[in-house]
Amino acid sequence: MRDAISGPVKPVSRTRTWLTESVVLLVVLVAMLSVSWLYEGSWKAPDGLLLVFVVGAWAPLAARRPYPLVALVGTAVVECLHIVVLPVDAHGLADAVGLGAYQPVPLATSFAAWTLAARHPGLRGWAPGVVAAAALFVTGLVAGRSGLVTTDFVMLDTVVLATVVGAAQSSRRERIHRQEQARAEHARRAVVDERMRIARELHDALAHRLTLVNAQASVAEYLVEEGQPGAGAAVKDIARHTREALDELRTTVGVLREDGGETTATVEARTPSPGMGDVERLVSEFRASGARITLHLEGEPQPLTTSGDLAGYRIVQESLTNALKHAPGSDIRVHLTWRPDELEIQVVNGLRRDGRQVQGIGSRSGLIGLRERALAAGGRFDSAARDDGGFAVRAHIPTTHPGGTDER
Incomplete structure (x- = not known):
């Protein structure tokens, strides 16, 4: 044309x-x-x-x-x-x-x-x-x-x-x-950054939901084979997580179809992002799939920036997803420590249920994305294998307290 x-x-x-x-x-x-x-x-x-x-x-x-x-x-x-x-x-x-x-x-x-x-x-x-x-x-x-x-x-x-x-x-x-x-270069970089953001959102959301679906499917299969009650509830959880995954996929892909009339702020206001206040619900979802998770909260919650709040939630979500995927049956500990100037996040998982060491962590694209999220929020991120064969993730997200970083 x-x-x-x-x-x-x-x-x-x-x-x-x-x-x-x-x-x-x-x-x-x-x-x-x-x-x-x-x-x-x-x-x-x-x-x-x-x-x-x-x-x-x-x-x-x-x-x-x-x-x-x-x-x-x-x-x-x-x-x-x-x-x-x-x-x-x-x-x-x-x-x-x-x-x-x-x-x-x-x-x-x-x-x-x-x-x-x-x-x-x-x-x-x-x-x-x-x-x-x-x-x-x-x-x-x-x-x-x-x-x-x-x-x-x-x-x-x-x-x-x-x-x-x-x-x-x-x-x-x-x-x-x-x-x-x-x-033009600024616009090009903005497009690339937006694509990377959308890719991270798709990765985090779909990987989380599909991992839960896979775990629930395993539970349902076991219950059916053993003739145990609860298979129907597991199937309902699979259907629920599948619907939520499709909804998140439609929402994220819908951003790509915008003709420019809506700003990023408008889209985010229309589809609010999860934050640290949703972590307990997130842990409950994983527990429902059979994961053994211990959640420990320490300190008084402090206000976070928008990017910091989302980054903290995604770090917990991706860490639990990786633990469930690469170390099924392992004990997982989530420790959130609130300080006046920062939020410290620790997610540690032990050996697999069969006693073998944690499986490979794949392409590491998820961990790289989490590091980028933490850095973008002004924080720090590190991850490493543990001597006992498990894996640990640690992140520090600054708060909007005068001692922290205020991006607003």
């Missing part, structure tokens, strides 16, 4: 650019021809040689857009020849006439110098214009025209000023371009 829309526009744009260029060049030619009438201080039609130099200096400007340096060199050479070939005797002329004795020099060179400096930033853009100005100035001095030193300086200043204006335009354009690039 983009090609279909933009395709017809390009020829119109090129035609408009060509018309603009033609008008500009025509205006410059008319201006040069007009001022050449004042060559001798009064309105007088220029002679043939002067017309040749006027048109000769103007002609390279036709190539100023594709070849700005060639245009500058061409105009400077022609106007230098103009100064040398056409004699000017300034004796007895008024100052105003003396200042315009080289008319229409240096209009063409100034225009070409401005074009080059405006199109190319840095030394490549303004240095040729300064060189051209110096060449005209030196040519005027060497030509030995008596009483025209002021004109030589005015000519020099005119070309230099045109170069400075072009360089300023080029610098401004480069600055705007860098700002646009910075904004």
